[in-house]
Amino acid sequence: MGLMEKFLALIEATHWGVHPHDHKRPAADAPLRCLPLPERLFVPLQQHIGAAARPIVLAGQKVKKGQLIAEAQGATSAAIHAPTSGTVAAIRDVTAPHPSGLPVAAIIIEADGEDAWIETEPVDPFTLSAQEITQRIAAAGVVGLGGATFPSALKLGLALKAKIHTLILNGGECEPYLSCDDRLMRDAAPEIVTGIRLMMRATGARRALVGIEDNKPEAIAAMREAARPWHEIGVRPVPSRYPMGSEKHLFSTLTGQEVPADGRTTDLGVLVHNVGTAYAVYEALGKGRPLVERIVTVNGGAIAFPGNIRVPVGALVEEVLAFARLKAAPARLVMGGPMMGSLLPHARVPVVKGTSGVLALTAAETAAHEAGPCIRCSSCVRACPVGLLPLEMSARIAAGALSAAVDLGLKDCIACGCCAYVCPSHIPLVQYFNHAKGELAAQARAQLRNEAAKRLASLRAERLEREAKEKAEAAARRKAERMAQKAAEAAAAVGKAAESETTA
Amino acid sequence: MSTAKLTVTPLSSPHAHAHAGGSISLIMAKVMLALAPATLYGFWLYGWPAVHLWWITVLSALFGEAFCLHLMRRRAMPVLLDGSAALTGWLLALSLPPWAPWWLGAIGGLFATVVAKQMFGGLGQNLFNPAMVARVALLISFPVAMTQWIAPLPIGSAGAPDFVQGLQIVLNGIPNVDAVTSATLLGFSKTELSRGIDLLNTTPPALSFVGERAGSLGETSAFLIAAGGLVLLWLRIISWHIPFAMLTGIAIPALIAHEVDPARYLSASAHLLSGAAMLGAFFIATDYVTSPNTRIGQLIFGLGCGLLTWLIRTYGGYPEGVAFAVLLMNAMTPVIDRLVKPRIYGRDRKGRPLET
Numbered sequence: 112m113g114l115m116e117k118f119l120a121l122i123e124a125t126h127w128g129v130h131p132h133d134h135k136r137p138a139a140d141a142p143l144r145c146l147p148l149p150e151r152l153f154v155p156l157q158q159h160i161g162a163a164a165r166p167i168v169l170a171g172q173k174v175k176k177g178q179l180i181a182e183a184q185g186a187t188s189a190a191i192h193a194p195t196s197g198t199v200a201a202i203r204d205v206t207a208p209h210p211s212g213l214p215v216a217a218i219i220i221e222a223d224g225e226d227a228w229i230e231t232e233p234v235d236p237f238t239l240s241a242q243e244i245t246q247r248i249a250a251a252g253v254v255g256l257g258g259a260t261f262p263s264a265l266k267l268g269l270a271l272k273a274k275i276h277t278l279i280l281n282g283g284e285c286e287p288y289l290s291c292d293d294r295l296m297r298d299a300a301p302e303i304v305t306g307i308r309l310m311m312r313a314t315g316a317r318r319a320l321v322g323i324e325d326n327k328p329e330a331i332a333a334m335r336e337a338a339r340p341w342h343e344i345g346v347r348p349v350p351s352r353y354p355m356g357s358e359k360h361l362f363s364t365l366t367g368q369e370v371p372a373d374g375r376t377t378d379l380g381v382l383v384h385n386v387g388t389a390y391a392v393y394e395a396l397g398k399g400r401p402l403v404e405r406i407v408t409v410n411g412g413a414i415a416f417p418g419n420i421r422v423p424v425g426a427l428v429e430e431v432l433a434f435a436r437l438k439a440a441p442a443r444l445v446m447g448g449p450m451m452g453s454l455l456p457h458a459r460v461p462v463v464k465g466t467s468g469v470l471a472l473t474a475a476e477t478a479a480h481e482a483g484p485c486i487r488c489s490s491c492v493r494a495c496p497v498g499l500l501p502l503e504m505s506a507r508i509a510a511g512a513l514s515a516a517v518d519l520g521l522k523d524c525i526a527c528g529c530c531a532y533v534c535p536s537h538i539p540l541v542q543y544f545n546h547a548k549g550e551l552a553a554q555a556r557a558q559l560r561n562e563a564a565k566r567l568a569s570l571r572a573e574r575l576e577r578e579a580k581e582k583a584e585a586a587a588r589r590k591a592e593r594m595a596q597k598a599a600e601a602a603a604a605v606g607k608a609a610e611s612e613t614t615a
Numbered sequence: 616m617s618t619a620k621l622t623v624t625p626l627s628s629p630h631a632h633a634h635a636g637g638s639i640s641l642i643m644a645k646v647m648l649a650l651a652p653a654t655l656y657g658f659w660l661y662g663w664p665a666v667h668l669w670w671i672t673v674l675s676a677l678f679g680e681a682f683c684l685h686l687m688r689r690r691a692m693p694v695l696l697d698g699s700a701a702l703t704g705w706l707l708a709l710s711l712p713p714w715a716p717w718w719l720g721a722i723g724g725l726f727a728t729v730v731a732k733q734m735f736g737g738l739g740q741n742l743f744n745p746a747m748v749a750r751v752a753l754l755i756s757f758p759v760a761m762t763q764w765i766a767p768l769p770i771g772s773a774g775a776p777d778f779v780q781g782l783q784i785v786l787n788g789i790p791n792v793d794a795v796t797s798a799t800l801l802g803f804s805k806t807e808l809s810r811g812i813d814l815l816n817t818t819p820p821a822l823s824f825v826g827e828r829a830g831s832l833g834e835t836s837a838f839l840i841a842a843g844g845l846v847l848l849w850l851r852i853i854s855w856h857i858p859f860a861m862l863t864g865i866a867i868p869a870l871i872a873h874e875v876d877p878a879r880y881l882s883a884s885a886h887l888l889s890g891a892a893m894l895g896a897f898f899i900a901t902d903y904v905t906s907p908n909t910r911i912g913q914l915i916f917g918l919g920c921g922l923l924t925w926l927i928r929t930y931g932g933y934p935e936g937v938a939f940a941v942l943l944m945n946a947m948t949p950v951i952d953r954l955v956k957p958r959i960y961g962r963d964r965k966g967r968p969l970e971t
Contacts (some may be wrong), residue, residue, distance in 0.1 A: 119911060119958075129632055177971050359960065372968035374959035379971060447633035470632070474746055477632055482740040483697065488903040490637075500908060500959040519957045520966070535637035 127360070127496035128352040131287045131450065134327060138410045139290030141418030143298055146434050148222055152194050152425030153205045153212035153461040155182070155217045159260045161187030172199045175229040177401050180218050183249070189262045190252035191219055192401040194423035196227040208428070208446050208463060212456030220425065231399030236309055241271055244313040244396060247311045251395030252402050255355065257281055257385030258447065260465040263392065270314040270382040278316040279365060280307055282323040282330065282386040283349065283356035286448025289468045291406040292386050294419040296323070299390055302397070306389030309342055309396055313519075314382055318343045318501035321386065322361045326351040332584045350452040354449060358383045360496055371524060395576055405433035407431060407466055413441035422462050427471050429458040480537040485605035489539055491530035497523050501530035505543040513547055521547055617843065639738075643698030645852050650705060650833070650898065651944035655832040656826060660767045663781020665832050668720045669708040671774035672776070675724030676704025683733035699738050703727050706746040706898060709833030710891055710938070711753075712763050717785045719760050723749040743945045746907045749939040754933070764829040767795035770895035797829035800889050804881055821867040822888050830890070837893045844897025853901040856913040861896040862887060864921015865890070886925060891937035895920065899937070905945040912955040919944045
């Protein structure tokens, strides 16, 4: 079987993924700039996977930069801090950075212009225990900055429990146009390395591997230099191929192993974190600074000065675009990269912790085509990094046969968009899959609701039955009591009569 | 779109911000480009009647497509411009006898797009290769007209028909049949064997790698067709799997049989350079719509096409078997696609999660 398997793998020539034109330069080479502090910052309470944070400030209250303004609420939630000093102007809804344009609750901070940090007492983070490090990371509101925005402390805590041996740092940055991680690695490699060492301490990992796509030679060199004193930290160039930044694919490229379909990398003793997250960990522990700003790539054909900008959380996309200057009216605004990023309804949406990029694309860059019929060219089959059959799945979904699509592996789809990217018929394949996954989730929810309703109904029936029975029992008891009483009275009467007879 | 019970607007969801830039019409244009050298050579070799037959076939294929779209009240122009109907007509024309009468091309072109394509639901929905369905339908319906081979009579050579004479030949039939007809190697050997004469005691028509011999309009030049196929490989329109497997599927049994009994079995080179072997391997079996999705499936499909071609040529009633073989394997495509699927990341071939 082993030989057969090798033969099949050879024929399939597992060349997953696609090679999009990266458009990363010249933005990646431009020096990092800082966004001038906006007058108002709109800090959404939902900047992570999980429940929205709970605000703990009131309108009119003065806050310092880095002050906790909303607490984590629930296991996969994260704390939120003031991105600058000033006054809380209001807590109200703003447009969420999401294609729906739905509102999201946000704390609006009127900046006082001083940008004054909260007082922090510096500690040597390397004297802290794993638990203390994790606690501080949680307190600093650090979430995964690669895009998934999963609370980092939770991930580190789980990894410690799972006894991992290797930490993989994701410096893949395979999305076209984006270069925020590239810039960060070039500019702050020593800090990232410190963050990595802290994460190793927090998880008990014995070694760390930094995977960087080979289209970023400067970042590879900078990270190699910074990691030189630490033998347990290795910097590994990986081939540039989208979606190399996918956790499982970077893991497989670096270790040669595969993550089982029902498992995680931690089952194999490996935890994957983004390099930006490592930097945030350094900031949180080395400087006591919570996550209140991030590097955002501003790029696209409509931008006059593309590059990377340090942006406080809550700044509006509008302000970021104004700072980078538009040279043409953008046909489309995208938050994130062009492969997995989301369309923005307009530019008055805030930058959040997970915002890796803001793209202002011209009509030529995004030329939307009408979808044609599938010609079964199987480009999507070859591009799929997971080994699915996108054309078959989309045909099933289009016909309304969701369960057939699930049988074909719909749930294994990582929604990377490779299939839609290569499709010559411009069929929005990945959109079909996202739609179907949403539909399945809705069905599952509906089923849960149904079951709950059924359970309640049966409980009610049970209760009514019980009550009726109790009533009947009570009635029977009362009847019995009455009978007993009557009998007693009768007996008493008979006794009396007898008594009177005897006394007579 | 024929499969649109559910509509998804790309703009309202992510992942629609970048595209590799391909399109159906671009693919079809590249295939036509790769076909052009062999076609032009065929025009030169068989003269004006072949040119007229070619455009009649292509136009009638386009007309058939437009007619069906008209019946369905759909706008015809965008669909015609995708190039698939023209390519179908083109491939069919290449497989016809070069001086075939106009009605053969016209019926074939119409049949290909109306019956073999649009009746199945249009582009992407047909189970069988439309050009091959039409060719087989013509071969069964009009066996005589479909086997009128002529000897090469290049444009400019003495006695070659000019533009108007070419038109007359296509419209009125071949003037002096005996003067120009010739036999193909496959047809010749089939006849000789059926007469009980073995192949070692006859002088069969010569093979030609360049293509100067009797045969279908665009099938005789193995060299130019293979070159076009290599261009398609280089442009990544096709992969090596189907052509390689199909040619192997023809060559291996031919090699063995010829080695065992050269008196009864043609050599591998005779098989590879005759009939539609090359055209089939590079341009017909590789049709996206009717071939399997996976690389392994494509190897199985190609091998099947090759083996069946050899079997039909050797034991069947017709001297040539590529069209039948491809159609038979087209019917197998859904089965192959069902049985051969790629391995999903993190799962074994049966779909169970890998063990840690």
